[in-house]
Amino acid sequence: MNRNDFYKELFEKYALDEEKIRRNALKAAKTPAWKRAVSNHWKTAVGAAAAVAVTVGAVTYIAGQTPVIDIVSSETLLSASQRLQDAEQDYMNSASEDESMTPIYVSFMENMCYSDMSVALSAVPDSDDINIETLYLSDGTRIAGKNEIESYAETGAADKRIAGVKLNAPARSLRDLWDLSCVNIAELGSAKLNDDTFAPIGDDDPLRGDSDTAVTTSAANETTAVTTAFAFVTEKSVTETSAAITETQSETSELSEDPELADPDNIGEDENGDTTVPAETDEPDIVEEVTEDPEEAETSASETSESTEAPQTVSEEISASVTEITDTPDIGLMTQIYQLNVENSLDTILVGDYAVVLTRNSVYCYTIGGLVNPQPKVCEVTNPKIAHADRDNVIISGCGQDGLRNVIVVLDTATGAVYSTDVKPSIGESEIGTVYAASAEGRYFLKAVSASSTYIYEITLNAETGVQFRPLFDYAGAVSLAGYRNNRLWFTAADENMKYSLYSFDCRLGALRTDYTFDGECRVRRSPSFESFIISVNGTGESSGATFVYDVSTGSLCTNEQIHSDAAIAVKYGKIFIGMDGKNYILSADGLTDTAERVDYTGKPYTGYVVYSSDAEKVVISEKLKWD
Amino acid sequence: MGSDALDAYFNKVYGDTFKAVSRFVVSKCGSVQDSEDIVQNIYTRFYQRIAKKGYDDIDSAEAFVINIAKFECRNYFGSIKKNSVNTYFADYTEEQMVEIEAEMSKEQKNLEDVLCNELLAKQIFEDIAKDDPVIGRIFYLHFVCDMKLDDIARELDLTLSSVKNKLYRTIERQKKKFNI
Numbered sequence: 001m002n003r004n005d006f007y008k009e010l011f012e013k014y015a016l017d018e019e020k021i022r023r024n025a026l027k028a029a030k031t032p033a034w035k036r037a038v039s040n041h042w043k044t045a046v047g048a049a050a051a052v053a054v055t056v057g058a059v060t061y062i063a064g065q066t067p068v069i070d071i072v073s074s075e076t077l078l079s080a081s082q083r084l085q086d087a088e089q090d091y092m093n094s095a096s097e098d099e100s101m102t103p104i105y106v107s108f109m110e111n112m113c114y115s116d117m118s119v120a121l122s123a124v125p126d127s128d129d130i131n132i133e134t135l136y137l138s139d140g141t142r143i144a145g146k147n148e149i150e151s152y153a154e155t156g157a158a159d160k161r162i163a164g165v166k167l168n169a170p171a172r173s174l175r176d177l178w179d180l181s182c183v184n185i186a187e188l189g190s191a192k193l194n195d196d197t198f199a200p201i202g203d204d205d206p207l208r209g210d211s212d213t214a215v216t217t218s219a220a221n222e223t224t225a226v227t228t229a230f231a232f233v234t235e236k237s238v239t240e241t242s243a244a245i246t247e248t249q250s251e252t253s254e255l256s257e258d259p260e261l262a263d264p265d266n267i268g269e270d271e272n273g274d275t276t277v278p279a280e281t282d283e284p285d286i287v288e289e290v291t292e293d294p295e296e297a298e299t300s301a302s303e304t305s306e307s308t309e310a311p312q313t314v315s316e317e318i319s320a321s322v323t324e325i326t327d328t329p330d331i332g333l334m335t336q337i338y339q340l341n342v343e344n345s346l347d348t349i350l351v352g353d354y355a356v357v358l359t360r361n362s363v364y365c366y367t368i369g370g371l372v373n374p375q376p377k378v379c380e381v382t383n384p385k386i387a388h389a390d391r392d393n394v395i396i397s398g399c400g401q402d403g404l405r406n407v408i409v410v411l412d413t414a415t416g417a418v419y420s421t422d423v424k425p426s427i428g429e430s431e432i433g434t435v436y437a438a439s440a441e442g443r444y445f446l447k448a449v450s451a452s453s454t455y456i457y458e459i460t461l462n463a464e465t466g467v468q469f470r471p472l473f474d475y476a477g478a479v480s481l482a483g484y485r486n487n488r489l490w491f492t493a494a495d496e497n498m499k500y501s502l503y504s505f506d507c508r509l510g511a512l513r514t515d516y517t518f519d520g521e522c523r524v525r526r527s528p529s530f531e532s533f534i535i536s537v538n539g540t541g542e543s544s545g546a547t548f549v550y551d552v553s554t555g556s557l558c559t560n561e562q563i564h565s566d567a568a569i570a571v572k573y574g575k576i577f578i579g580m581d582g583k584n585y586i587l588s589a590d591g592l593t594d595t596a597e598r599v600d601y602t603g604k605p606y607t608g609y610v611v612y613s614s615d616a617e618k619v620v621i622s623e624k625l626k627w628d
Numbered sequence: 629m630g631s632d633a634l635d636a637y638f639n640k641v642y643g644d645t646f647k648a649v650s651r652f653v654v655s656k657c658g659s660v661q662d663s664e665d666i667v668q669n670i671y672t673r674f675y676q677r678i679a680k681k682g683y684d685d686i687d688s689a690e691a692f693v694i695n696i697a698k699f700e701c702r703n704y705f706g707s708i709k710k711n712s713v714n715t716y717f718a719d720y721t722e723e724q725m726v727e728i729e730a731e732m733s734k735e736q737k738n739l740e741d742v743l744c745n746e747l748l749a750k751q752i753f754e755d756i757a758k759d760d761p762v763i764g765r766i767f768y769l770h771f772v773c774d775m776k777l778d779d780i781a782r783e784l785d786l787t788l789s790s791v792k793n794k795l796y797r798t799i800e801r802q803k804k805k806f807n808i
Contacts, residue, residue, distance in 0.1 A: 022671070
């Protein structure tokens with residue numbers, strides 16, 4: 001058997017089992033529709049209900065974005081959970097023989113165009129008896145009346161703007177409507193659910209995956225949590241904002257993270273006790289942590305000024321090549337060495353076996369160590385800048401045609417995919433800052449900045465769908481993201497009185513909590529795992545000069561007078577490692593314990609590439625023993 | 629209309645159209661695994677239709693089922709590929725691809741044994757199916773539907789080089805991973 005035959009047989013056997021599909025299709029066709037559909041619809045629709053709760057809140061606080069659903073005020077809006085409970089009863093109780101005409105409100109999974117909607121509705125057995133009464137468009141517009149609807153059908157048949165529709169149809173068609181795969185929820189009209197209170201529930205929010213949790217969340221909780229949180233972050237006036245942001249820049253501009261923080265294997269590794277080893281960009285862990293560098297940390301000021309420049313259209317080609325150097329110098333653990341010759345590069349980083357080189361208009365990707373890459377130029381983007389890099393993804397921001405930094409390019413190092421997304425529809429007039437990754441949980445957070453505010457989004461990376469945004473919160477000033485765990489995101493920010501606080505934001509419920517308030521200016525440094533961080537307090541208050549370690553796994557704020565404000569922190573294997581003065585310590589409730597000469601590794605050793613040295617023309621790359 | 633006659637008609641149409649419908653769905657939808665659900669939905673919908681209104685008015689069953697398939701696919705994956713431009717890096721050279729193609733046709737002794745080992749065979753299949761969904765689709769269209777790679781590239785809106793690289797990269801990876 002050859003390999004062609006092997007894969008043919010393999011796929012014939014395991015992909016699309018013809019007999020199984022036939023059996024299941026027949027079984028499903030002969031099973032009453034509501035039995036099939038109810039459990040599936042509940043999962044998706046309840047998730048969507050939670051999404052609506054957040055979305056409605058979101059439009060109140062994300063400035064500069066068009067509200068998706070803003071048809072009714074929150075006072076008159078039925079809670080999504082209540083609507084689902086009512087709809088569930090309707091679904092279960094609607095008799096299959098009930099032919100009485102009744103209003104049915106339909107929310108589509110995604111916005112539809114008129115022609116698609118008509119095709120969909122025609123699939124319902126009672127389609128001849130179904131009349132369209134009102135169209136609900138995604139921008140909040142309502143189109144009611146036969147003539148108006150016909151007029152819209154003629155002019156806007158192809159516009160995908162219909163989020164929902166009110167029908168006058170036989171009551172028994174409720175189930176058939178809900179069975180349509182394009183329908184998210186179908187509801188019978190009632191005294192509570194009428195033309196004034198109906199708002200379509202779409203299915204396009206990332207929270208959909210939290211449906212199980214959402215089921216147990218009461219409607220009251222959903223609404224309260226969201227409203228409270230968003231009211232808090234938007235309570236500052238515009239005039240206060242400008243003052244606050246000017247002041248708080250000093251906080252973020254001092255943000256810096258020591259290379260030694262990145263990984264315990266860097267702490268004290270240097271024979272001389274010098275923690276600024278040459279290999280400071282040697283692996284994704286470190287890059288992830290170093291991304292909040294002083295350049296980025298200048299937040300709105302630097303990024304805004306940069307963004308006002310017209311996009312560079314200089315045509316250029318990089319001259320680069322990877323050569324293996326056989327005459328290797330004695331550089332300790334390093335066993336093999338390559339030289340990447342570069343010209344006109346703005347930045348070069350190493351991720352796994354790849355060297356990513358940025359020029360003014362392009363991104364190049366070279367493979368090191370034997371793999372072939374005949375076409376190193378992977379994409380063109382204006383003024384590219386590394387927003388984040390880890391073992392799985394390199395995220396690069398670039399400028400769009402309007403000169404604003406609103407394009408994201410992702411290099412997926414696992415699959416080799418490169419995809420770009422124009423994020424202007426998601427972030428409006430603000431600009432991409434940096435991306436932070438909670439690696440352990442695979443979550444990414446993007447900071448976007450405008451002249452007056454910082455916007456925090458959770459982003460999902462997917463080569464098929466591009467980068468998708470979910471707005472979390474905004475703040476009228478600079479924000480330093482500090483840590484993430486179990487749906488909670490910690491950050492520090494100063495209020496209008498320059499009082500610094502540590503906040504945490506519940507990404508699931510949209511609730512904001514103030515954890516600690518400090519009487520001085522805070523400087524935050526994260527550990528690479530994003531699960532703990534050091535807060536150093538300056539100023540003249542009582543806590544001035546103190547250094548705190550916040551462990552997000554326990555929610556505890558530890559302090560120890562012995563920890564220097566420039567100490568390094570790394571969390572691995574459930575321990576907090578502190579590196580200072582060339583020595584390593586473990587921080588526990590009993591204080592600092594000297595770990596003697598090396599951190600207690602439990603990971604597996606492997607070899608990876610590191611930048612040994614770099615200058616304007618070449619980057620010398622070496623292999624080095626590292627730890628998992 | 630008798631249930632037996634209905635089932636017989638359905639089974640005949642199913643047998644006649646399954647290949648065309650599955651090829652259509654796999655080429656249009658997200659992944660091989662999703663495709664199974666979609667194909668099932670298509671035939672469920674088809675059965676419901678003929679049970680309710682009969683099938684005398686259906687001239688071409690294949691065209692009718694494909695029409696249902698178009699609707700199902702549009703609903704399932706209307707949101708795919710917004711704002712996304714895909715390319716790939718670390719591609720094989722032409723010479724390397726020719727080598728891999730030649731190797732594909734060579735007899736391999738242990739491959740039959742691998743297919744007999746259901747656990748391992750399923751593992752190998754799932755390794756592909758759970759990877760980049762496009763790769764599973766390429767495998768299905770190429771090996772099961774016997775489509776040429778350039779036709780697949782057109783169907784999936786990819787370059788031929790990209791299709792080849794995805795296919796060969798996966799095969800090479802599997803050789804090492806499963807020692808096959």
